[in-house]
Amino acid sequence: MITLEIDGKKVEVDSGSTVMDAASKLGIHVPHFCYHKKLSIAANCRMCLVEVEKAPKPLPACATPATQDMKVHTRSEQAKSAQKGVMEFLLINHPLDCPICDQGGECQLQDLAVGYGGSGSRFEESKRMVGTKELGPLVSAAEMSRCIHCTRCVRFGQEVAGIMELGMVGRGEHSEIMSFVGSTVESELSGNMIDVCPVGALTSKPFRYAARTWELARRKTVSPHDALGSNLIAQLKGDSVIRVVPNENAEINECWISDRDRFSYEGLNSLDRLTEPMIKIDGSWEEVDWAVALDHIKEKFSTLNADPNRIGALSAPQATTEELYLFQKFIRELGSENVDYRLRQADCSNTGANALPWLGMSIGDVEKLDSILVIGSNIRKEQPLLAHRIRKAVNQNSASLALINPMRTDTLLTSAQEFTVSPSRVPIFMQQIVKAVSVQLGVEIPAAINHINVEPDAQKVADMLVVGKNKLILIGALSRHHPDRSKIEKISHILGDLVDAKIGLLSDGPNSLGAEATKNIPARSGLTAREMTANALDVYFLLHAEMGEDSCDPDVAIDALKSAKLVVAMSAFKDEVSNYATVMLPISPFSETSGTFINMEGKRQQFGPVAPAKGQSRPAWRLIAALGKLFGFGGFEYESIEKVREALRSVYDDLDANLRKKIDINEMPDALRPIEGIERFADVPMYSVDAVVRRAPALQSTKEAIRDYLWLGSDLSKELGAVNGDVVRVEQDGKHIELPAQIDVSLAGSVVRVPMTSNASKVIGGIGGPVQITKVASFEANV
Amino acid sequence: MSQTRMLSAEAYDAIDKEVAKYPPNRKQSAVMAALAIAQNELGWLSESAVEDVASYLEMRAIAVWEVATFYGMYNLKKPGRYKLSICTNLPCALQGANKTVDQLKALLGIDFNETDLDGLLTLKEAECMGACGDAPVVIINDREMRGKIGVEDVEKLLEELKAR
Amino acid sequence: MITSNPPFSQDSYGPEAVIMKGVNGVNWQLAEYEKRGGYQALRKILSDEYSPGDVIAEVKKSALRGRGGAGFPTGLKWSFMPKGDGQKYIVCNSDEGEPGTFKDRDLLRYNPHIVIEGMAIAAYAIGASVGYNYIHGEIWEVYERFEEALEEARSAGYLGDKLLGSDFSFDLFAHHGFGAYICGEETALLESIEGKKGQPRFKPPFPASYGLYGCPTTINNTETFAAVPSLILGGGDAYLALGKPNNGGTKIFSVSGDVQNPGNYEVRLGTPFSKLLEMAGGVREGNRLKAVIPGGSSMPVLPANIMMSTDMDYDSIAEAGSMLGSGAVIIMDETRCMVRCLLRLSYFYHEESCGQCTPCREGTGWLYRLVKRIHSGLGEEGDIDKLLSLSDNIGGRTICALGDAAALPVKSFIEHFRPEFEYLVTHKESQIESK
Numbered sequence A: 001m002i003t004l005e006i007d008g009k010k011v012e013v014d015s016g017s018t019v020m021d022a023a024s025k026l027g028i029h030v031p032h033f034c035y036h037k038k039l040s041i042a043a044n045c046r047m048c049l050v051e052v053e054k055a056p057k058p059l060p061a062c063a064t065p066a067t068q069d070m071k072v073h074t075r076s077e078q079a080k081s082a083q084k085g086v087m088e089f090l091l092i093n094h095p096l097d098c099p100i101c102d103q104g105g106e107c108q109l110q111d112l113a114v115g116y117g118g119s120g121s122r123f124e125e126s127k128r129m130v131g132t133k134e135l136g137p138l139v140s141a142a143e144m145s146r147c148i149h150c151t152r153c154v155r156f157g158q159e160v161a162g163i164m165e166l167g168m169v170g171r172g173e174h175s176e177i178m179s180f181v182g183s184t185v186e187s188e189l190s191g192n193m194i195d196v197c198p199v200g201a202l203t204s205k206p207f208r209y210a211a212r213t214w215e216l217a218r219r220k221t222v223s224p225h226d227a228l229g230s231n232l233i234a235q236l237k238g239d240s241v242i243r244v245v246p247n248e249n250a251e252i253n254e255c256w257i258s259d260r261d262r263f264s265y266e267g268l269n270s271l272d273r274l275t276e277p278m279i280k281i282d283g284s285w286e287e288v289d290w291a292v293a294l295d296h297i298k299e300k301f302s303t304l305n306a307d308p309n310r311i312g313a314l315s316a317p318q319a320t321t322e323e324l325y326l327f328q329k330f331i332r333e334l335g336s337e338n339v340d341y342r343l344r345q346a347d348c349s350n351t352g353a354n355a356l357p358w359l360g361m362s363i364g365d366v367e368k369l370d371s372i373l374v375i376g377s378n379i380r381k382e383q384p385l386l387a388h389r390i391r392k393a394v395n396q397n398s399a400s401l402a403l404i405n406p407m408r409t410d411t412l413l414t415s416a417q418e419f420t421v422s423p424s425r426v427p428i429f430m431q432q433i434v435k436a437v438s439v440q441l442g443v444e445i446p447a448a449i450n451h452i453n454v455e456p457d458a459q460k461v462a463d464m465l466v467v468g469k470n471k472l473i474l475i476g477a478l479s480r481h482h483p484d485r486s487k488i489e490k491i492s493h494i495l496g497d498l499v500d501a502k503i504g505l506l507s508d509g510p511n512s513l514g515a516e517a518t519k520n521i522p523a524r525s526g527l528t529a530r531e532m533t534a535n536a537l538d539v540y541f542l543l544h545a546e547m548g549e550d551s552c553d554p555d556v557a558i559d560a561l562k563s564a565k566l567v568v569a570m571s572a573f574k575d576e577v578s579n580y581a582t583v584m585l586p587i588s589p590f591s592e593t594s595g596t597f598i599n600m601e602g603k604r605q606q607f608g609p610v611a612p613a614k615g616q617s618r619p620a621w622r623l624i625a626a627l628g629k630l631f632g633f634g635g636f637e638y639e640s641i642e643k644v645r646e647a648l649r650s651v652y653d654d655l656d657a658n659l660r661k662k663i664d665i666n667e668m669p670d671a672l673r674p675i676e677g678i679e680r681f682a683d684v685p686m687y688s689v690d691a692v693v694r695r696a697p698a699l700q701s702t703k704e705a706i707r708d709y710l711w712l713g714s715d716l717s718k719e720l721g722a723v724n725g726d727v728v729r730v731e732q733d734g735k736h737i738e739l740p741a742q743i744d745v746s747l748a749g750s751v752v753r754v755p756m757t758s759n760a761s762k763v764i765g766g767i768g769g770p771v772q773i774t775k776v777a778s779f780e781a782n783v
Numbered sequence B: 001m002s003q004t005r006m007l008s009a010e011a012y013d014a015i016d017k018e019v020a021k022y023p024p025n026r027k028q029s030a031v032m033a034a035l036a037i038a039q040n041e042l043g044w045l046s047e048s049a050v051e052d053v054a055s056y057l058e059m060r061a062i063a064v065w066e067v068a069t070f071y072g073m074y075n076l077k078k079p080g081r082y083k084l085s086i087c088t089n090l091p092c093a094l095q096g097a098n099k100t101v102d103q104l105k106a107l108l109g110i111d112f113n114e115t116d117l118d119g120l121l122t123l124k125e126a127e128c129m130g131a132c133g134d135a136p137v138v139i140i141n142d143r144e145m146r147g148k149i150g151v152e153d154v155e156k157l158l159e160e161l162k163a164r
Numbered sequence C: 001m002i003t004s005n006p007p008f009s010q011d012s013y014g015p016e017a018v019i020m021k022g023v024n025g026v027n028w029q030l031a032e033y034e035k036r037g038g039y040q041a042l043r044k045i046l047s048d049e050y051s052p053g054d055v056i057a058e059v060k061k062s063a064l065r066g067r068g069g070a071g072f073p074t075g076l077k078w079s080f081m082p083k084g085d086g087q088k089y090i091v092c093n094s095d096e097g098e099p100g101t102f103k104d105r106d107l108l109r110y111n112p113h114i115v116i117e118g119m120a121i122a123a124y125a126i127g128a129s130v131g132y133n134y135i136h137g138e139i140w141e142v143y144e145r146f147e148e149a150l151e152e153a154r155s156a157g158y159l160g161d162k163l164l165g166s167d168f169s170f171d172l173f174a175h176h177g178f179g180a181y182i183c184g185e186e187t188a189l190l191e192s193i194e195g196k197k198g199q200p201r202f203k204p205p206f207p208a209s210y211g212l213y214g215c216p217t218t219i220n221n222t223e224t225f226a227a228v229p230s231l232i233l234g235g236g237d238a239y240l241a242l243g244k245p246n247n248g249g250t251k252i253f254s255v256s257g258d259v260q261n262p263g264n265y266e267v268r269l270g271t272p273f274s275k276l277l278e279m280a281g282g283v284r285e286g287n288r289l290k291a292v293i294p295g296g297s298s299m300p301v302l303p304a305n306i307m308m309s310t311d312m313d314y315d316s317i318a319e320a321g322s323m324l325g326s327g328a329v330i331i332m333d334e335t336r337c338m339v340r341c342l343l344r345l346s347y348f349y350h351e352e353s354c355g356q357c358t359p360c361r362e363g364t365g366w367l368y369r370l371v372k373r374i375h376s377g378l379g380e381e382g383d384i385d386k387l388l389s390l391s392d393n394i395g396g397r398t399i400c401a402l403g404d405a406a407a408l409p410v411k412s413f414i415e416h417f418r419p420e421f422e423y424l425v426t427h428k429e430s431q432i433e434s435k
């Protein structure tokens, strides 16, 4: 420990701390621009110059190590004159266009200039002009004359996003922040550059000029897109969310959020919002009052007198825990056990234990891991900030990282070993790892896999897993959606037991754990989501679910829904569900209701509404409670969300107990035979995971959102004689579609990528399986 | 990643030799040399040349671009057959560099950073070359230094370059 | 091929030359260097008489001070290096770009082996196994010659594995710059070797604890290394005696500007300026001396009268109000307009600022524009004081000393020649040039 004195106050700090750290500890604010607690120290802005006794000149607080008995003055004449001098220099070339700047009102330069700037300028020369830079649909760099060269954005890219997309190009006064000629920023974390930029140089493109910052109301909420549960601040003008920024939470998202969390709010304001209850009468939709809509359901229900076993209920993991609890309760009161949230899960069979979809540890502890094996996850796109923690584990803790995926996913870590394995080969590949590990540890090889060969790649993974202490096997969405999901999970658990690794299961949406806790899964006799849609039932209830997008087999699901007699869609959006629903009930998206999400580490995060309900829409929990009462069921008298939460208490106790339960799996599945020919790899692209993000225009105009192609590796493209843009016919399960080809060298050899949520998926179905491809037209002929 | 390489095999050999000067995993250290080699062969550094060097050294293109734009001797525009850089810093100026410059500009009909109509020569103003004892000093195409180029030597120098 | 400068006589560098003794412009190769006694010092320390500590002690005794600019005691700098194993580097700063300085170029082209030998000895002293010599990009032919010299040294066993049969291994490589003055600053130079923009690092940590690739590193100027072999051979005391206390040895001064014979002259530290001026043939065309920048353009200018009574060593020049710096002596005679001279220097610092830190990036441009305004007759009352005040806002507030280097000339030119500036502001034309 070091003791020093700042502005006459004594403070103790760890050795290795800087004067800035010590000042922060005392609550003394030292003005600064380039310093950012999560970035490396650059000491280039010089705004934080302070006086240090015995030093001949002022020193930058951000970079000067604190030493024993040091005496620092942050507000002395010397310090203030240095700070004022720096401020004068910063302003000479700054346009001072605060009245039209998006950053106005929340600009660090503006704030400090008031305190440190002179009144008039001594600078009479003409100001430097810096040209607009085009960085893509999310980040605006239209006003680069405002840049103060603090390089925070560059350091953010190098150090946090893990990819250097911006640089400071040129020298001296001619230095400019830019991307390489013609490149846009494509990091999934790029929006954070807007936050780290202390001035209005990098701003949000969708937000530009939408409002002055002081007109905005600010409300806390939680991300509805992934299982990390980033804390957000939604900013509103009038009744609409028009910007989202991070709400710092050291344990979850630190001070970052993904672009998906930042820019998806546009979807909330979509014209496609369902704002009135609607019923379909003689093939056309009519807006009705709530009472009419509910009565219609009740009436239809009694005339149908449906067999409870022919009632299906599909909830989405975007629903709040409160909604999910009431939803299953209502369905079970109807006498049906057919309730499931696992819409994209092709294989819902039990793994033989209660394996909950959670991380198996806290998010922060990921940084401390020694080795990580990822099975089936494009981790950066699936859980962007978990990927950031993994990068920290590798870069700061020298963790080893291996991935098994149908394509190279570019973790931005040169030390990562990535094995591209076609989806159907994953289980056998993992069995090879189990065998190799067993041999290495000298334990008995499970009989079912005794005869299999261990490939060198599997051996490499085994070598990594047998050393080190803190290990994690992370099973991602690609595995969760895999037709052999239960086998992959079982083998993972066996492997985890062998090498003493934790198992992490990543699942869809922000609230899979909430859905599990509230039993939005069928008990023994009930049907799974896939079974409910494989053959038509009579009645469906949908909660936040868009089955043409969210189902693992969309074409089949839509057929089933279309032939049902009553389909009640509780949805915030209309277009998609109007294809198959018979009643549409407008419910609030997460932003307009109170709720709770349970994130991947089992943490419950409550939130309130940030915006008023649009039109006639209502929180789903209220609606379901009303339905329950209308149907005459007891126990639906919830006048407030608090009452629902009381009912959830025991649910949470059970969940907490279950998370801690040891999972025992010892039965090794028989060795599996992979698909011989070409097979399909069907991921869910980052910007189509849920109804809200699918309706966010800026995100939809990024390269990441492109999905109507057939991607194939270089070997397959050669075999087929196909080049980019050629039309290729792909056939799956007897259904086919023609798609333009795109060559992607990162794909495993015999794999074609046709993503979910694409038009193709609605025609040829989803998940994986064998496909046939033929080239039907070449690019030239096409144009 | 660019798939076709832009430089000759000899150029990549030369880059490999530079890479070998540095510890393994420190390929980036050779970026200045690699860019100089590329410039010597291509005359200038186009964006594709920068990308080529980036992929060869496994760097981000923007990181190479930062380097290419920081150091004054890289040509980011195509120069004439010869790039003539002349130092006008104080010691050279005291020895008459400005008169040499005026003569060059007059004979070629161009200003600094311009190329004459024949595409023969691009004139560049340079900073101290560490050869002030030989002032005025010029450098031809980055590699060939000439000292004591007074006004009276300009015509001869241009003749010589034309004749090459 | 090195086209400039023909061969010259053996005592062109002056009769007191030690480093350049016997050098005639063509005898740079290994065999000739060995004939001049080359590599004897390396042999001496490796034949077990010297521990690394002994070498450092000898250098400390000699009062050898860094020839690159700051004049920091070399032995002390070497002693900052951590002891023990672990990768360490030795780096030679041949990025000679300080206006007026051209001695390292001569060293590398006419006497490269003395630098190699000096570096090998230094590497032995600090425990480095690898070294780099960073050579100014503008002197490409010299870079190529140095590569040749390295090859010669390698084949003769002066570089590589187990030098001269000892346990000490050392290899040395050349790295060229490509036109950035700032890379002469030692941490910018390290960044540049790492393949980045040459932007100086904040210190601390200093290179001795965090240098090249994050490893402990010693950086010295070319001439500093070149001084080492003779220092070791003759002993620290003898080397000290060549100069004066705290200013050991000889120094190569690069004399440029308004003199009859611009060139490099190696003299003992403490030699009167007047004698040096005489060696360079005196002021050109018999003109009167007006001003001298005694240590490279970044150092304060001094008027003739002060210079003529000053000796050429670190302490005397400091006492006179400037610094010895890199030993570049820029002579200006009575025909020179000091505002014009300052204008060119201010342009230089503005052009060469790396752009990293605010006061230098923004301030050097402002200084230049203000001097330009005054020089072109558009200056206003108050501009001169504004120049001084801006200089104060730059100096001492930047990451590296380029900020000071830009501020010092402005302050010293105004301090010593203020009437010329004032004349321009009031009369809108130069007091000197209008004559």
Ligand SMILES: Cc1cc2nc3c(=O)[nH]c(=O)nc-3n(C[C@H](O)[C@H](O)[C@H](O)COP(=O)(O)O)c2cc1C
Residues within 6 Å of the ligand: C065, C066, C067, C068, C069, C070, C071, C072, C074, C093, C094, C095, C096, C097, C098, C181, C182, C183, C184, C185, C186, C187, C219, C220, C221, C222, C224, C400, C401, C402, C405
């Ligand atoms: C802007 C700037 C430019 C410099 N240029 C040089 C140079 O060209 N050569 C040099 O040896 N030192 C130069 N230096 C000084 C070096 O930073 C460093 O102090 C020197 O190389 C140390 O060597 P020495 O102790 O042997 O003098 C420069 C310093 C600054 C701030």
Ligand code: SF4
Residues within 6 Å of the ligand: C182, C199, C200, C352, C353, C354, C355, C356, C357, C358, C360, C361, C398, C399, C400, C401, C402, C403
């Ligand atoms: S003082 Fe100038 S050259 Fe030095 S770091 Fe700052 S901007 Fe760069």
Ligand code: FES
Residues within 6 Å of the ligand: A031, A032, A033, A034, A035, A042, A043, A044, A045, A046, A047, A048, A049, A060, A061, A062, A063
């Ligand atoms: S915050 Fe310390 S120099 Fe910028």
